Amino acid sequence: MKTSRVPVLGMILKGYPRISETFISNEILLLEKLGFAVHLFSMRNPRENFSHDSIKNIRAKVDYLPETLIKPLPRLLYHNLFLAIKKPGLYSEALKIAYRRFLRTHKSATIKHLLQAGYLAHRFLPASGVTHLHAHFAHSPTSVTMFASHLTGLPYSFTAHAVDIYTSNPAQLREKIQQARFVITCTEYNRKHLSTLSDGAATPIHRIYHGIDTGLFSGNREDRQNPVEPYRILTVARFTAKKGLPTVLKALKQLSDRKIPLTYTLIGDGDEREKILALIKALGLTSTTRWLGTQPHHVVLEHYQKADLFVLGCEVASNGDRDGIPNVLLESMAMGVPVVVTNVSAIPELVEDGKTGLLVPPGHPRKLAEAMLRLLTDMQLRNRITAAARQRVATDFDNRQLIRDLVEVYRKEGVGHVAEG
Numbered sequence: 001m002k003t004s005r006v007p008v009l010g011m012i013l014k015g016y017p018r019i020s021e022t023f024i025s026n027e028i029l030l031l032e033k034l035g036f037a038v039h040l041f042s043m044r045n046p047r048e049n050f051s052h053d054s055i056k057n058i059r060a061k062v063d064y065l066p067e068t069l070i071k072p073l074p075r076l077l078y079h080n081l082f083l084a085i086k087k088p089g090l091y092s093e094a095l096k097i098a099y100r101r102f103l104r105t106h107k108s109a110t111i112k113h114l115l116q117a118g119y120l121a122h123r124f125l126p127a128s129g130v131t132h133l134h135a136h137f138a139h140s141p142t143s144v145t146m147f148a149s150h151l152t153g154l155p156y157s158f159t160a161h162a163v164d165i166y167t168s169n170p171a172q173l174r175e176k177i178q179q180a181r182f183v184i185t186c187t188e189y190n191r192k193h194l195s196t197l198s199d200g201a202a203t204p205i206h207r208i209y210h211g212i213d214t215g216l217f218s219g220n221r222e223d224r225q226n227p228v229e230p231y232r233i234l235t236v237a238r239f240t241a242k243k244g245l246p247t248v249l250k251a252l253k254q255l256s257d258r259k260i261p262l263t264y265t266l267i268g269d270g271d272e273r274e275k276i277l278a279l280i281k282a283l284g285l286t287s288t289t290r291w292l293g294t295q296p297h298h299v300v301l302e303h304y305q306k307a308d309l310f311v312l313g314c315e316v317a318s319n320g321d322r323d324g325i326p327n328v329l330l331e332s333m334a335m336g337v338p339v340v341v342t343n344v345s346a347i348p349e350l351v352e353d354g355k356t357g358l359l360v361p362p363g364h365p366r367k368l369a370e371a372m373l374r375l376l377t378d379m380q381l382r383n384r385i386t387a388a389a390r391q392r393v394a395t396d397f398d399n400r401q402l403i404r405d406l407v408e409v410y411r412k413e414g415v416g417h418v419a420e421g
Helices: 022-033 053-057 073-086 088-105 109-124 140-152 170-179 188-197 245-257 273-282 297-306 327-334 365-377 379-396 399-412
Strands: 008-013 037-042 061-064 130-136 156-160 182-185 205-207 231-236 262-267 289-293 309-311 339-342 358-360
Touching: 008 022, 008 140, 022 037, 022 053, 022 399, 073 088, 073 109, 088 109, 088 140, 088 170, 109 140, 130 140, 140 156, 140 170, 170 188, 182 188, 182 399, 188 205, 231 245, 231 297, 231 327, 245 262, 245 273, 245 365, 262 297, 273 289, 297 327, 309 327, 309 365, 327 339, 327 379, 339 365, 358 365, 365 379
Parallel strands: 008 037, 008 130, 037 061, 130 156, 156 182, 182 205, 231 262, 231 309, 262 289, 309 339, 339 358
Antiparallel strands: none
């Protein structure tokens, strides 16, 4: 395989760009600023008609893999056939792995991932200069990356996040960990889980928080430390079960029943849109709720600047899905908006109850409502929490520092190229 003078990091993504994955685009941009050459391979085309401004500054080339099996099947078979002829031993080994994985789950996605990997290995990688493959998300992107590694001999690694960890088949995920050069994950909660799951594998598993651009989320809120009625409450979230939006809405209903004047702004969208909108109506919250759908960063920033409180009701979904540390909590805290959230998963790694926010158990609207009212009316507590929260984010979740921790892992593992100086 040909390589360029500067080694290239090949990054396999589920989709690019994606409005909900600013942590990935920020990572790519920061890696480029530190001298990394990155080539992106996306498993599907963008599904939103807009993107965050940071995307415009990314220089990496993007190639798109065929997204489905049926229509692009001739192209997939063409490249896989030629690869099998050129490298029969490697392709035979990849087929054995695919067969073993298919027997575990009986899902056709395994076949698609093998064919996508063959397409990637034959169509894009030979002239790319890529010397290492890295996937974001431990499910399908890492499946494609693992197969591509077997087909090319390139080492691979992956970053595991949340849904990809807790909804994956444990045996499938264990195999990916064992074959990877290293694994990165974004919370200590995840790292401990993956270490247990790996069953003693020698693969290093590193915890590196995502962080945020603390320069972007640094609005001056000194003039709005003391909220006044009607209180302005904000949630930014995808409409999915793990976000616990019904708990938030039921808590707002309790405050409304107590005649607490408030307005509620809900930013986001998702598969549970109809369910959430119907619940807003059923609870009689239509007149106090504004649903704005998915919005770009500059609009979200405007609402942080106006909000008196940020609330989220995260929980473990029935399929095991759960959040890590939602970036919206970091953003709110950095903007000086106090947060009330549930003590699920890794959230307590950021929000310390009574110090940097208020934590309540998941699925308890009454406790959530009480905590919300407390942070809206207890000015001594509110001011203390707001200051400590901003300091916590600035100290431990600045992505400009965290990217250097990531680069140090890459450097240790011999991945990519870092500019001097």
